[in-house]
Amino acid sequence: MIADHELDAWRERWNSVAEAPAEFQRKVQRRIKRQDQRFVLGNLLTVIAFLGILIFAVFMRQQSSWMGTGWATGICVLVFVSVGYRVWVLRGTWRPETQSTRAFVELWHRRVKARIRLLRISIYVSLGWIIFCAALTAANWTTIGQDVRAHPRDWVEVLVACVLMQPVIWFWAARLRRRKLAELNEVKTILDELDEKSVL
Amino acid sequence: MSESRRALEEQFDRILGDYGAAISRLAYSYEAVAGIREELVQEIALAIWQALARFRGECSERTFVFRIAHNRGLSHVWRRRPPYRLLEELEESDQPVDPRPHPEEQAARTDQRVRLMSAIQSLPVTYRQMIVLMLEGLSHAEIAEVMGVTENNVAVRLTRARKALKDALGVRP
Numbered sequence: 296m297i298a299d300h301e302l303d304a305w306r307e308r309w310n311s312v313a314e315a316p317a318e319f320q321r322k323v324q325r326r327i328k329r330q331d332q333r334f335v336l337g338n339l340l341t342v343i344a345f346l347g348i349l350i351f352a353v354f355m356r357q358q359s360s361w362m363g364t365g366w367a368t369g370i371c372v373l374v375f376v377s378v379g380y381r382v383w384v385l386r387g388t389w390r391p392e393t394q395s396t397r398a399f400v401e402l403w404h405r406r407v408k409a410r411i412r413l414l415r416i417s418i419y420v421s422l423g424w425i426i427f428c429a430a431l432t433a434a435n436w437t438t439i440g441q442d443v444r445a446h447p448r449d450w451v452e453v454l455v456a457c458v459l460m461q462p463v464i465w466f467w468a469a470r471l472r473r474r475k476l477a478e479l480n481e482v483k484t485i486l487d488e489l490d491e492k493s494v495l
Numbered sequence: 496m497s498e499s500r501r502a503l504e505e506q507f508d509r510i511l512g513d514y515g516a517a518i519s520r521l522a523y524s525y526e527a528v529a530g531i532r533e534e535l536v537q538e539i540a541l542a543i544w545q546a547l548a549r550f551r552g553e554c555s556e557r558t559f560v561f562r563i564a565h566n567r568g569l570s571h572v573w574r575r576r577p578p579y580r581l582l583e584e585l586e587e588s589d590q591p592v593d594p595r596p597h598p599e600e601q602a603a604r605t606d607q608r609v610r611l612m613s614a615i616q617s618l619p620v621t622y623r624q625m626i627v628l629m630l631e632g633l634s635h636a637e638i639a640e641v642m643g644v645t646e647n648n649v650a651v652r653l654t655r656a657r658k659a660l661k662d663a664l665g666v667r668p
Contacts (some may be wrong), residue, residue, distance in 0.1 A: 305611060305630060305660075306630050308604075308611045309520060309611065309630040309631075310520070310630075311604065319511065319536065320508065320512075320515075322537055323511065323540040323541065326537055326540075326541055327541065327544055330541065393643065394546060394554075394562040394563060394566070395562055395640065396565055396566060396569070396624065396641065396642040396643055397642060397643030397644060398643055399566040400569070403569075403570075478573060485621065488619060488620070488621040489642070
């Protein structure tokens with residue numbers, strides 16, 4: 296066997312680098328406990344939010360105006376379609392096929408691409424939501440009542456708030472998209488580095 | 496607590512005991528700042544815990560640990576932009592203390608260690624991974640398993656990674 300003195304010297308220096316941090320295991324156990332609690336709490340909040348939306352929809356449907364029914368139905372459709380689309384777009388990105396670096400980076404690549412698609416769609420959805428709200432308000436304009444028309448309140452107020460929120464949503468989405476595109480470039484670079492052909 | 500959960504916890508504790516120092520060393524190659532590095536070490540341990548339930552022994556435990564650790568390290572490199580500081584930029588308090596006497600010898604060792612770590616941190620991530628796995632004593636087959644590439648690929652890349660490391664260390668051929 297040929298001695299590799301250079302490697303031996305590097306290994307000696309490398310092995311003197313670090314020890315496990317103090318109380319390492321205890322800190323990790325604490326984090327695991329916190330993570331378990333967060334998992335339970337997260338699921339609980341999701342169930343509460345889902346039930347809340349259903350109760351809201353039922354409550355609004357009992358109201359006589361078309362407006363209430365329209366809003367409730369709109370919100371329910373928006374939530375179900377958004378969640379459904381998200382699940383569909385993120386399919387195949389839950390876990391890597393193996394734990395290897397290549398599988399992890401490929402999964403990372405798929406995830407970033409899916410999130411960029413989601414961001415693009417979310418801009419259209421927010422626009423669609425405003426058009427829906429505006430159409431609903433226009434269609435129910437006669438039933439809203441003189442007082443609201445005279446002093447914009449309730450539904451009109453919400454509509455104005457939705458419109459005013461648009462620049463914030465677009466700015467946020469554009470910022471996130473830029474970051475995701477940069478991440479995509481980074482992942483592509485790592486994938487290229489791992490590419491079998493690149494060693495030839 | 497169920498029997499399977501207890502067995503999993505025992506296995507996890509043993510893995511942390513066996514590979515804790517290796518995980519810390521590996522974290523050095525991804526993060527130079529002591530406080531953040533400790534966070535990274537904990538994140539790696541957490542990721543190992545999450546993956547452990549699905550580990551069916553399809554590879555060795557060592558390969559499994561290094562796979563998870565490097566994947567977490569890669570994510571960390573992305574999240575920590577602008578890139579990490581090099582070790583030369585660190586404060587003295589970030590450096591591990593060598594308890595041995597002979598100040599000159601200690602200083603020389605520390606200097607060599609710092610130079611090696613700085614050089615490793617300056618490499619592209621895939622080279623960095625290769626070098627770290629090689630320094631941890633993994634065979635070409637194990638490195639190939641960790642990275643998901645062929646052994647031939649590992650051999651070629653290791654040669655290049657070593658050359659890049661020597662260049663970064665300022666070693667003349």
